[in-house]
């Protein structure tokens with residue numbers, strides 16, 4: 001009897017602690033694009049890491065540049081073409097170089113790709129001005145462009161130059 005009672009209290013304490021931890025983390029980071037986050041965690045985090053913090057020598061961080069790209073028409077086109085066509089060739093984010101292949105996600109739906117970009121831009125980047133969310137139509141426009149991953153790389157150089165990055 002006594003043991004059962006203690007056990008119940010212990011279970012209640014663990015449940016309370018767990019819900020507190022969940023409430024605590026939800027408060028710390030509100031996700032505006034949960035569908036985009038699901039896709040990111042399942043398909044992008046393997047390289048870009050959770051929260052897009054990047055991995056030295058493998059994949060760049062996505063926590064600063066994408067927000068800046070999203071503020072110009074050319075930069076927005078760069079983001080959509082990167083996920084649709086992939087990117088290949090050396091790039092720099094600040095003083096760090098990355099030179100590995102970003103795969104094409106052309107097999108994903110327009111809606112899923114728009115949502116994953118919205119997660120990256122609006123949930124992972126603090127600076128994105130008052131830019132508007134990506135839509136399925138933006139992804140469709142990127143698909144209509146015949147580009148390969150090298151062309152996306154060349155276009156990135158123009159975008160970063162234009163933004164002074």
Ligand code: HEC
Nearest residue numbers: 043044047058059065087088089090091098099100101102
């Ligand atoms: C196999 C590893 C890998 C996966 C998976 C991957 N990426 Fe990438 N990503 C890269 C690499 C590597 C680069 C840099 C490519 C280069 O060096 O040209 C990159 C570049 C990018 C860039 C451009 C960053 C910039 O500053 O120009 C974006 C945006 C991006 N990835 C988003 C995503 C999203 C969204 C997903 C999931 C749908 C994803 N990536 C999945 C490896 C990956």
